[in-house]
Amino acid sequence: MNNKPHNKKLDQLESHATSSENTRLTSNQGLRINNNQDSLKAGNRGPTLMEDFFFREKMTHFDHERIPERVVHARGSGAHGVFKLNKSLEKYTKAGFLTEVGKETPVFVRFSTVAGNRGSTDLARDVRGFAVKFYTDEGNYDLVANNIPVFFIQDAIKFPDLVHAVKPEPHNEIPQAQSAHDTFWDFISLMPESMHMIMWLMSDRSIPRSYSRMEGFGVHSFKFINNEGRMHFVKFHFKPKLGVHSVAWDEAQRISGVDPDFHKRDLWESIENGMFPEWDFGVQLIPEEDEDKFDFDLLDPTKIVPEEEVPVELVGTLTLNRNPDNFFAETEQIAFHPGHIVPGIDFSKDPLLQGRLFSYTDTQLIRLGGPNFHEIPINRSVKTVHNNQRDGYMRQQINKGKVSYEPNSIGGGCPFQSMMSEGGYVSHQERVSGPKVRQRSESFVDHYSQAKLFYNSQSDYEKMHLQNALIFELSKVTVPAVRERMVGQLNFIDKALAQKVAAEVGVEVKELEFPNQSLPADSNHQDLQSEEREAHTRVSGALSMADTIKDTIKGRKIGFIMANGVNALSVHDLKTKLEGENAVVEIIGPNMVPVTTNDGSMLTPKHSITSIASVAFDALYIAAGEDSVKALLTAGNKPHVLNFINEAYKHCKAIYFGEGSEPFYMNSNVSLKKHIDPAIVSWEDEMPENKFIDAIAKHRVWHLELERNTQD
Numbered sequence: 001m002n003n004k005p006h007n008k009k010l011d012q013l014e015s016h017a018t019s020s021e022n023t024r025l026t027s028n029q030g031l032r033i034n035n036n037q038d039s040l041k042a043g044n045r046g047p048t049l050m051e052d053f054f055f056r057e058k059m060t061h062f063d064h065e066r067i068p069e070r071v072v073h074a075r076g077s078g079a080h081g082v083f084k085l086n087k088s089l090e091k092y093t094k095a096g097f098l099t100e101v102g103k104e105t106p107v108f109v110r111f112s113t114v115a116g117n118r119g120s121t122d123l124a125r126d127v128r129g130f131a132v133k134f135y136t137d138e139g140n141y142d143l144v145a146n147n148i149p150v151f152f153i154q155d156a157i158k159f160p161d162l163v164h165a166v167k168p169e170p171h172n173e174i175p176q177a178q179s180a181h182d183t184f185w186d187f188i189s190l191m192p193e194s195m196h197m198i199m200w201l202m203s204d205r206s207i208p209r210s211y212s213r214m215e216g217f218g219v220h221s222f223k224f225i226n227n228e229g230r231m232h233f234v235k236f237h238f239k240p241k242l243g244v245h246s247v248a249w250d251e252a253q254r255i256s257g258v259d260p261d262f263h264k265r266d267l268w269e270s271i272e273n274g275m276f277p278e279w280d281f282g283v284q285l286i287p288e289e290d291e292d293k294f295d296f297d298l299l300d301p302t303k304i305v306p307e308e309e310v311p312v313e314l315v316g317t318l319t320l321n322r323n324p325d326n327f328f329a330e331t332e333q334i335a336f337h338p339g340h341i342v343p344g345i346d347f348s349k350d351p352l353l354q355g356r357l358f359s360y361t362d363t364q365l366i367r368l369g370g371p372n373f374h375e376i377p378i379n380r381s382v383k384t385v386h387n388n389q390r391d392g393y394m395r396q397q398i399n400k401g402k403v404s405y406e407p408n409s410i411g412g413g414c415p416f417q418s419m420m421s422e423g424g425y426v427s428h429q430e431r432v433s434g435p436k437v438r439q440r441s442e443s444f445v446d447h448y449s450q451a452k453l454f455y456n457s458q459s460d461y462e463k464m465h466l467q468n469a470l471i472f473e474l475s476k477v478t479v480p481a482v483r484e485r486m487v488g489q490l491n492f493i494d495k496a497l498a499q500k501v502a503a504e505v506g507v508e509v510k511e512l513e514f515p516n517q518s519l520p521a522d523s524n525h526q527d528l529q530s531e532e533r534e535a536h537t538r539v540s541g542a543l544s545m546a547d548t549i550k551d552t553i554k555g556r557k558i559g560f561i562m563a564n565g566v567n568a569l570s571v572h573d574l575k576t577k578l579e580g581e582n583a584v585v586e587i588i589g590p591n592m593v594p595v596t597t598n599d600g601s602m603l604t605p606k607h608s609i610t611s612i613a614s615v616a617f618d619a620l621y622i623a624a625g626e627d628s629v630k631a632l633l634t635a636g637n638k639p640h641v642l643n644f645i646n647e648a649y650k651h652c653k654a655i656y657f658g659e660g661s662e663p664f665y666m667n668s669n670v671s672l673k674k675h676i677d678p679a680i681v682s683w684e685d686e687m688p689e690n691k692f693i694d695a696i697a698k699h700r701v702w703h704l705e706l707e708r709n710t711q712d
């Protein structure tokens with residue numbers, strides 16, 4: 001623990017940490033316990049006595065171990081880290097952690113899926129939460145973000161409907177952690193405003209390779225306020241240093257069986273191995289006077305501000321460098337809230353954000369059991385807390401004195417309010433007026449242009465994946481009318497896409513008309529969805545993952561398949577080279593017995609060929625050595641090895657055939673198209689190790705997916 005990073009927050013947490021090393025067992029009252037094996041009975045075959053206080057205490061505590069899981073984002077993984085500011089934003093905000101260059105602010109980040117239960121798979125097709133708690137010197141600031149920059153709905157009042165629709169259906173609690181069912185698509189097909197989000201959700205963004213390879217977005221427009229009181233709208237971004245990468249849908253489904261903790265494990269292991277996940281933190285800044293400059297409303301959370309129109313300015317680095325000591329105490333008990341704010345940052349009138357400002361405290365009250373959740377160690381601010389709030393369940397603070405009100409004279413008037421110049425939070429003054437109405441602004445009505453912008457901006461293979469995802473999901477919808485309505489929605493986005501999906505899900509493409517009940521009565525919403533908007537052919541490079549590939553193999557996991565007699569030198573050389581570039585090498589043997597190499601040395605497998613699958617790796621090496629290959633070709637091993645190779649091939653991964661492994665190359669699907677495939681490397685290639693590394697750095701050869709998966 002001593003070589004682990006330290007900061008103000010971690011030191012504060014340390015004072016709550018305990019370890020049982022070299023201690024004696026006690027009751028919760030500190031009493032030493034003499035027997036933890038048998039309950040107190042009337043005779044050794046007799047009934048248990050009521051008097052057994054230790055049994056009762058132990059069992060009662062156990063009976064109460066569970067708290068309700070989060071209503072959404074129940075499944076999560078978290079880590080500690082640090083946010084470092086590289087460029088001052090003083091011109092725009094007075095937030096201390098964003099103005100002092102070089103300043104390091106402790107953070108805790110929790111990633112999550114949204115729909116599934118706490119025990120569901122990491123690889124669900126779903127949005128990912130990306131919630132960051134900054135423990136700043138001015139109090140906690142929470143940026144409760146997602147890996148998708150827009151949301152399904154425009155008004156918070158629709159959130160319970162959305163969540164009810166996506167969660168397992170209430171009569172039979174099926175399906176778990178999946179949007180592919182009737183109620184979700186019924187709701188979505190009736191909510192044109194969700195179409196932009198649906199494009200993102202059906203893209204591979206919703207099946208990330210790891211948490212460290214996804215973007216984070218604040219979604220709403222927030223406000224920055226500087227020392228002069230000037231306001232800018234701001235959109236927050238986290239961009240992963242490793243690029244944005246995803247897995248294939250077929251692969252995601254396999255991983256859910258092979259390793260449902262795939263993302264949790266990856267995050268944990270990367271940090272334990274010192275390969276700290278890192279993101280650039282960036283902002284898009286829009287001066288107050290430019291609010292109406294766009295062809296969408298900045299307050300509408302179903303819209304992005306295209307990076308071509310307002311570039312993302314990178315100003316800081318987020319690094320996760322320490323795993324929690326205890327999952328429940330930290331990752332589970334952390335309580336985020338978009339309303340945890342610091343001077344220099346403020347909320348916009350986005351009606352989704354406004355509703356969130358109510359929901360998050362409310363949900364913690366039931367989940368964490370009362371109003372003192374801010375006192376749980378992981379939630380404590382590093383700035384000491386003083387106010388007149390008192391008592392309630394599980395109060396930790398011991399407030400001295402007899403004054404718990406304000407104004408007071410007995411307590412010397414303490415605690416004092418702070419002026420703005422002393423760091424007191426003052427809401428940005430904005431003139432707001434209007435009739436009391438339940439209405440949607442006309443400026444929120446264009447639901448398809450940005451859905452189309454996203455679709456247009458995808459590469460061919462990304463479009464194909466998106467289309468296949470829609471086909472997969474809608475094929476699970478049992479009500480034909482819902483499939484048909486959904487296809488009608490797609491028709492507003494891309495006619496060819498709608499046609500393809502319709503043909504596969506067995507419905508016709510029909511023209512849709514939608515009443516939009518929330519608009520003012522005199523609006524003609526059909527006009528607002530103008531033909532011209534639907535027809536545009538704009539693209540935005542930043543929306544395609546294909547454009548984010550970085551030249552690095554850091555953190556990639558390479559499986560070395562081998563058996564006795566493997567060529568020790570080849571294995572050693574390749575392993576050294578890959579690890580030199582910060583990749584992770586894991587040995588896969590026929591079983592868990594150490595492998596004896598051709599020079600007599602031993603290599604210990606991390607996995608056996610029957611206990612893991614190629615989906616757990618980014619690339620494969622079929623290790624050189626005739627004897628090793630011969631052993632892998634025996635009846636017990638061959639089908640497993642071939643399965644590894646064929647699956648990796650299907651998922652467009654890099655595969656390196658070491659010397660002697662020709663029979664595998666010839667017997668697998670690889671033999672069919674090797675000549676055109678830069679990610680298939682063999683002993684015959686020039687500088688095969690470099691070629692292998694280059695191929696891994698490109699992530700996948702998705703553009704060859706059709707060739708790899710069609711046999712002609």
Ligand code: HDE
Nearest residue numbers: 070072073110129130131145146156159219355359360363
């Ligand atoms: Fe959340 N959301 N949300 N959300 N959200 C919760 O709070 C809610 C929304 C997000 O790791 C809940 O503590 C409403 C957008 C994350 O602990 C709850 C609306 C974005 C997490 C809640 C939204 C998010 C949550 C459930 C629409 C991206 C996990 C448990 C008005 C900007 C935080 C909890 C963690 C969690 C409400 C929409 C992100 C119920 C009402 C948009 C990352 O309070």
